[in-house]
Amino acid sequence: MIEGILVEGLIYATMALGVFITFRVLDFPDLTVDGSFPLGAAVMAILVSSGVPSLIALLVAFLSGILAGLITATIHNKLRVPNLLAGILTMTMLYSINIRVLGNRPNLPLIRQETILTTFTRWFEPMPDEWSLLIFFVLVTVLIKVLIDLFFRTDLGLTLGAMGNNEQMVVTQGVNPETLKLIGVGFSNGLVAISGAFAAQYQGFADVNLGQGIIIAGLASVMIGEFILRSNRIGMLTLRVVLGSIAFRGIMYLGRYYGYYINLTPNDLRLITGILIIISLVITQLRKQKRATTVDLDQGRSTPSSGDAA
Amino acid sequence: MIRLENVTKVFNPGTPHENVAIRTVDLTIEKGDFVTIIGSNGAGKTTLFNLISGTMPVSAGRVFVDETDVTKHSEHRRAQIIGRIFQDPLLGTASNMMVADNMMICYRKGMKGLRISLTSSMRDFFREKLRDLEMGLENRMNDNVGLLSGGQRQALTLLMMVLSEPSLVLLDEHTAALDPKNAQIVLDLTSRFIAEYGLTSMMITHNMGQAIRYGNRLLMMDRGEVILDVSGDEKRTLTVEKLVQKFHEIRNADLESDELMLSQGT
Secondary structure: OHHHHHHHHHHHHHHHHHHHHHHHHHOOOOOOHHHHHHHHHHHHHHHHHOOOOHHHHHHHHHHHHHHHHHHHHHHHHHHOOOHHHHHHHHHHHHHHHHHHHOOOOOEEEOOOOOOHHHHHHHHOOOOOHHHHHHHHHHHHHHHHHHHHHHHOOOHHHHHHHHHHHOHHHHHHOOOOHHHHHHHHHHHHHHHHHHHHHHHHHHHOEEEHHHHOOHHHHHHHHHHHHHHHOOOOOHHHHHHHHHHHHHHHHHHHHHHHHHHHHHOOOHHHHHHHHHHHHHHHHHHHHHHHHHHHHHHHHHOOOOOOOOOOOO | OEEEEEEEEEEOOOOOOOEEEEEEEEEEEOOOOEEEEEEOOOOOHHHHHHHHHOOOOOOEEEEEEOOEEOOOOOHHHHOOOEEEEOOOHHHHOOOOOEHHHHHHHHHOOOOOOOOOOOOHHHHHHHHHHHHOOOOOHHHOOOOEHHHOOHHHHHHHHHHHHHHOOOOEEEEEOOOOOOOHHHHHHHHHHHHHHHHHHOOOEEEEOOEHHHHHHOOOEEEEEEOOEEEEEEEHHHHHOOOHHHHHHHHHHHHOOOOOOOOOOOEOOO
């Protein structure tokens, strides 16, 4: 059971990292995620079941997610539509697209198909599947996390970091903020689609409704992570998103299996997620107020721990 | 060098709220000039800066920087050769990022690539430059900018702007939001950097004393026009009294009844 929570947490961590990039780094609340997650799953499923090698299928899923993000960013940039609405538009359109991708059906099973996961578990044959999957997803998540960390150390990554905080500064430095939004939102949705592709392989099917409420799960993971660690270093910021995702899956697991003691059903999980986010927001608010009073007294000098970047 | 040709800006043209903010301004600023600009509220000083930096389009006329016609260029494109500092110290830096990261973003203007330029030798270089500010920031390079005071932030913004070596510097009352002591420090740094790096600059100020003391040329604006342009020896011998007198000669107005809101302090 613990390995199940860890595997799920790691699969969704990639999605949460995407949500972190838009919500926290870019300050671009992007709801495309609810559509790009099942898009990644659908692309992966249809390609694998039509015999495409699974690594190539994963790459195409990544690219399809990027494309979805680019569409949202373009709608926002060119039509001056608020970012929230732009995301909802793309997400809604993706619902139909995803059914098309799956071959005009709402879901597609992957049972008895050769996927990246089945290949990997065969390599570690005597080991139980759950444990070899855990090894696999630890490796994948570390790889993705390290690549993201490296990206945010490059000149482009640093500028992307400034974007969500101070758009005027980015303009003053001679950079077009529209280009940065394209890059950031595209990259973010690419990650989300990868997460969706792995979720489909893990669950053994792709479904158009796989993405419902996924954005809220991602946001909850990001927020829970922010309680676990406080830092302004990118390596720590991404690490805590991963940890937050695992913690979130743990809480959901508890709700699913032990919730019936207090008369909860699996249908109440969304309510719990929402309440979790509200509690996080309240605690953050209270901390901010407390910090604000210390800043007034010491002219902004004595807040060494207030360095939560992004 | 910068040249404005018949630049005009009209807000809400063709409506009852029509307002001519800038009226056919012709202006040439030579390389290395440090121009101070004064004028009452609503004289069009900030609008003039917005037109030069491309924040808003001109209604008529043309803008040249170093003989390039930039009239049609977007703000971020012009920003590659124009450095601008705003009154609000928050606008020049990203508060949730470290001092070193901020300096790296501003070091090279224009679109960035996937290179990691913030190496340890780059850090040493930034540390040396921060030492010039004499604010102890060289020891706080890993602190988030949000932890710095307004004066420190504005000094940092100034340093970052200077290091990017712009063709033109626009300072929009960049010390007005600071307390008098910090304002003086930032102002001294400004005039030192401008001299050291030989930057062509324009500085808006509300303080006649400052406008006279700094720079080699002084412009006075009123109702969207440049009504006074003093440079050379005439600028050097200028006093606040002479300036006020000149304003009256031109506008033939009475100080008491006029809305001129210049402070006469130093």
